[in-house]
Amino acid sequence: MAESPTLKRKREKKEGENGTAESRKEGTTATGFPLADLSVRKVLRESARDKTIFLHGQVNSASGDGTDAVVILEKTPFREENISELLKKHTKLQLQMSNDIYSTYHLYLPPELNEIKTTVVYPATEKHLQKYLRREVYLIQETGADYETITLPFIESQSFSIQWVYNILEKKAEADRIIYENPDPTDGFVLIPDLKWDRKQLDDLYLIAICHCRGIKSLRDLTAEHLPLLKNISKEGKEAIVKRFGVSGAQLRVYLHYQPSYYHLHVHFTALSYDAPGSSVERAHLLSDVIDNLELDSGYYRKRTLTFALRADEPLLKKFQEAGRV
Amino acid sequence: MAESPTLKRKREKKEGENGTAESRKEGTTATGFPLADLSVRKVLRESARDKTIFLHGQVNSASGDGTDAVVILEKTPFREENISELLKKHTKLQLQMSNDIYSTYHLYLPPELNEIKTTVVYPATEKHLQKYLRREVYLIQETGADYETITLPFIESQSFSIQWVYNILEKKAEADRIIYENPDPTDGFVLIPDLKWDRKQLDDLYLIAICHCRGIKSLRDLTAEHLPLLKNISKEGKEAIVKRFGVSGAQLRVYLHYQPSYYHLHVHFTALSYDAPGSSVERAHLLSDVIDNLELDSGYYRKRTLTFALRADEPLLKKFQEAGRV
Structure with missing residues (x-):
């Protein structure tokens, strides 16, 4: 599917603006994407097994004015080297069910021990939205x-x-x-x-x-x-x-x-x-x-x-x- | 593998002690398991795709005195009804990589929006440990x-x-x-x-x-x-x-x-x-x-x-x- 001229211009503009972002090194603290200003339009796809969700959103900030974005959220795998810290520093352990030697709980962790991998396609074209729709x-x-x-x-x-x-x-x-x-x-x-x-x-x-x-x-x-x-x-x-x-x-x-x-x-x-x-x-x-x-x-x-x-x-x-x- | 008499005795003792836990209803706030006192002995298995990890640990609190436990942690699927709140209330969004219209981030959330499902087998026998070992x-x-x-x-x-x-x-x-x-x-x-x-x-x-x-x-x-x-x-x-x-x-x-x-x-x-x-x-x-x-x-x-x-x-x-x- 061809990009609309409007989207194409936006994209080119964006690429220009992103010149600085591209030269950034990994691990900087800059955000680069106004996530809190995203309105979710549709869940494109989700997987309970993979713990992922694919969202079609629109950025409604002053700079975004309704531009489409695809935002993919994925819970991250556990890391062995973090496990002891994670068990020690949990904020809450809430019992859900107990039967004989088996029990289940909700465990709550400090944010920095439980990050979410986030992938953004912005601006996204209709083709991107279609690509991720199940x-x-x-x-x-x-x-x-x-x-x-x-x-x-x-x-x-x-x-x-x-x-x-x-x-x-x-x-x-x-x-x-x-x-x-x-x-x-x-x-x-x-x-x-x-x-x-x-x-x-x-x-x-x-x-x-x-x-x-x-x-x-x-x-x-x-x-x-x-x-x-x-x-x-x-x-x-x-x-x-x-x-x-x-x-x-x-x-x-x-x-x-x-x-x-x-x-x-x-x-x-x-x-x-x-x-x-x-x-x-x-x-x-x-x-x-x-x-x-x-x-x-x-x-x-x-x-x-x-x-x-x-x-x-x-x-x-x-x-x-x-x-x-x- | 047969249980050792010692483990078997511990298990019977534990089951007796857990009588109160068994009668608890779902959603109570009691913890029931001394997670912070768990020493991780071995990662039995993990799945990066499923975001799960299976741990062999020992409880070293006064009551546990080195008793084996299997602790299974699993990140929970995203829930559609939570997504807007989750995007608004994030505590940090850290840029990782940017190329053209694609970028990736680490996203950090308040604990209550990002819980971990935790399953405990305690006390665990050698047979449980073998069962979960990858x-x-x-x-x-x-x-x-x-x-x-x-x-x-x-x-x-x-x-x-x-x-x-x-x-x-x-x-x-x-x-x-x-x-x-x-x-x-x-x-x-x-x-x-x-x-x-x-x-x-x-x-x-x-x-x-x-x-x-x-x-x-x-x-x-x-x-x-x-x-x-x-x-x-x-x-x-x-x-x-x-x-x-x-x-x-x-x-x-x-x-x-x-x-x-x-x-x-x-x-x-x-x-x-x-x-x-x-x-x-x-x-x-x-x-x-x-x-x-x-x-x-x-x-x-x-x-x-x-x-x-x-x-x-x-x-x-x-x-x-x-x-x-x-």
């Missing part, structure tokens, strides 16, 4: 021919902005977050923590390798010529992670998404013990399997039927429906 | 040769009982639960709800197709000769589920596990919207992919390297370690 999902079986006649024309018709990816590759943003880089323009990549990971505990370790080479949209574009790149990502990515975080390759799940959320080739590294969102079989493809399949047949991912899920509101689903393929 | 998991890359020399001999050396499977196939048990049957001894199967599904709601729909043919241990044994069986399971399984439960094939995830939890071929059908345990990429293989791969190459699953995770306490991991393959 819908029914449908499984697509995309043949090689479907890709050529339905998916590829769709991707090319959309002007998905991946400027933020280029900002990372060119060190214009998040340069201080880079964990490892192989600078080769063809077979190199940048390894960076995913925004979903706050780096405070290893349990939900989540990094992304983004290849330097431009124009590899997804798994579908991969052939045997990309084997050196993929092998570098696998080998050097694991080495960098064990070196920096002490987590070995045998404890990592390394995979690509199809469909990806942006069409510039990237590989996910998550802790094996972490039940990461997007690691289920209808979306994730193990990098080791991808390498094996390309070695078996360079055209494997060009020809192969690939299965993925699409939400009811995704424009690509409509294209498959129009083609009579769902 | 083991490390390791990724195995099993080549075709590894299967022949390590996994297959291991499977054959174990006398895994699958009598309960034969009971279902022979209608000696659970006959009233069968949703559909194709009685062909070679290409037929029985479709039955999984025990994990209580059939009360469709959100976590979970059925299993169990093939009539005996001797197909897993994915590894499949060749092109099994294509008629696999296609029957795919087609007839989906038809039976839409007929009985109104859930269409496009809203089902249909897959095999490798390693499976029992070595008689079976296929899982789960609701696509349900984040089913065991549906992640390192364990699940989509039935549609399995069929495609066997049509491509009848020996695909005999030769192919298959990736799966094993917990540190699983005997098969030890076999891979002894063979120098981990």
Whole structure:
């Protein structure tokens, strides 16, 4: 969906204003977003299991004048090093139920021991709001021919902005977050923590390798010529992670998404013990399997039927429906 | 593990003392458990995704004198009706990262808007501690040769009982639960709800197709000769589920596990919207992919390297370690 000119201008203005914010270091005390002035318009999605909630809000402060924002709140995992302090410093323990040796309580903690991870998309476009809204999902079986006649024309018709990816590759943003880089323009990549990971505990370790080479949209574009790149990502990515975080390759799940959320080739590294969102079989493809399949047949991912899920509101689903393929 | 006489005596004593606690109503303000006096001995398990942590602690107060306890802390889901208050009353919003329209923050809330669910098992026995203890998991890359020399001999050396499977196939048990049957001894199967599904709601729909043919241990044994069986399971399984439960094939995830939890071929059908345990990429293989791969190459699953995770306490991991393959 194209951005409206108004929103686009606001966004450009915002980017200008945010010049200072971008150069801020992690851990400053500036707020940068008027959270108390946010009116909640709609709960886009929530997960009781993950303890997350996705909000569509509008900023009603003098500077915001009703601009849309997406605010994602997520309770943070417990950190082992904090536990003793947390137990000692609790403000209240309220008995809820007791039966034999089992009992349950409400426990209340000082704010600084119980923070909430907050992600803001501001200003948000209609596309962002749609992206986070929960819908029914449908499984697509995309043949090689479907890709050529339905998916590829769709991707090319959309002007998905991946400027933020280029900002990372060119060190214009998040340069201080880079964990490892192989600078080769063809077979190199940048390894960076995913925004979903706050780096405070290893349990939900989540990094992304983004290849330097431009124009590899997804798994579908991969052939045997990309084997050196993929092998570098696998080998050097694991080495960098064990070196920096002490987590070995045998404890990592390394995979690509199809469909990806942006069409510039990237590989996910998550802790094996972490039940990461997007690691289920209808979306994730193990990098080791991808390498094996390309070695078996360079055209494997060009020809192969690939299965993925699409939400009811995704424009690509409509294209498959129009083609009579769902 | 049997309880030690000492622990058993302590437990009986404790149960007597807790008589008053048992009769308490929900929502009283009494604490009932000396949380601030708990020394953490070990983190038994934690989940970054679920925001839970399981602790083994000892109570060192005058009354507790080193008695073991299990304390489970779980962050609570957001409640829609609280959200506006929570945004207004936050105590601090600390910028962490900013890039383009995306930014992340640490948000701090008053304790009463951010409670922790706490479950206590006290006194806890060794059995409770073992029950909650998480083991490390390791990724195995099993080549075709590894299967022949390590996994297959291991499977054959174990006398895994699958009598309960034969009971279902022979209608000696659970006959009233069968949703559909194709009685062909070679290409037929029985479709039955999984025990994990209580059939009360469709959100976590979970059925299993169990093939009539005996001797197909897993994915590894499949060749092109099994294509008629696999296609029957795919087609007839989906038809039976839409007929009985109104859930269409496009809203089902249909897959095999490798390693499976029992070595008689079976296929899982789960609701696509349900984040089913065991549906992640390192364990699940989509039935549609399995069929495609066997049509491509009848020996695909005999030769192919298959990736799966094993917990540190699983005997098969030890076999891979002894063979120098981990």
